Amino acid sequence: MDEHSDPTTDQATAAFLTHRNLLFTVAYEMLGSAADAEDVLQEAWLRWTRIDLEQVRDERAYLVRITTRRALDRLRTLKRRKEAYVGPWLPEPLLTTPDVAEDVELAESLSMALMLVLETLSPTERAVFVLREVFDVAYDEIAEAVGKTPATVRQIAHRARRHVEARRPRETVSPDETRAVMESFLRALETGDTQGLLDVLAPDVVLLSDGGGVRQAAPRPISGAGKVARYIVGGIGKAQVTLTGELTVINGAPGLVVRVDGETDGVIALQVEGARITGLYYVRNPHKLTRIESEVRLTLR
Secondary structure (H helix, E strand, O other): OOOOOOHHHHHHHHHHHHHHHHHHHHHHHHHOOHHHHHHHHHHHHHHHOOOOHHHOOOHHHHHHHHHHHHHHHHHHHHHHHHHOOOOOOOOOOOEEOHHHHHOHHHHHHHOHHHHHHHOOOOHHHHHHHHHHHHOOOOHHHHHHHHOOOHHHHHHHHHHHHHHHHHHOOOOOOOHHHHHHHHHHHHHHHHHOOHHHHHHHEEEEEEEEEEOOOOOOOOOOOEEOHHHHHHHHHHHHHHHOOOEEEEEEEEOOEEEEEEEEOOEEEEEEEEEEEOOEEEEEEEEOOHHHOOOOOOOEOOOOO
């Protein structure tokens, strides 16, 4: 060991790095933004370096607690920012490692569809739901993280669970089924085939596109297979561009990186039910496309 190194600092650093992927996953699940999750981790790290480690019984639990508190503060700020956002707001897509797709619970919790449901919860409800339902944190630990009594946390968890269950996708579809639908969608997209799109779109499909006021996007959700197909094909034809797609894994599920004339235009994530697309999420805001070139490691443990 270097004679100038501080053993306490080394221990703190080692503990933080051991749990960093978990802490990032917690922050991202709460915020839906990788950039804000990274800021939260920086704040948590600074707080962690001021802790007397001899007083910490469970380093993992303590780190999750301070990350949750910082994420809650950031979530309240984000709520105000989202209210002023131009057009629909979608979570920041992540290029995830193959093992995320293999973890059914983690993959579902990261799906665009479920993360949009979490947006309808209050900040405290979202924190409680994420910690309890996704990470299986004990009620006592959640209570310390959110500043409530365990009894109150149980009530919040029950309310949040009921709210999410009423709005979450009705069925879980395997990655292979989703990929098959994605491939059919991609063929129709690249050829501008309206009928091909109608064949894979559910009658009540909803399209959300996020340009953040930087890129052109539909200002409101578009509902119905016919309207969605016309919007997609009409947009490609009007722009007179060459559109190609690359199948990849986005937020733990098959996704699509769309390129226009060779340049990255956006990311498409799908919600599939009954072999048809019920939700179509197109992120075009360039500020949200920084995590699709290299894999992000996420974990529940």
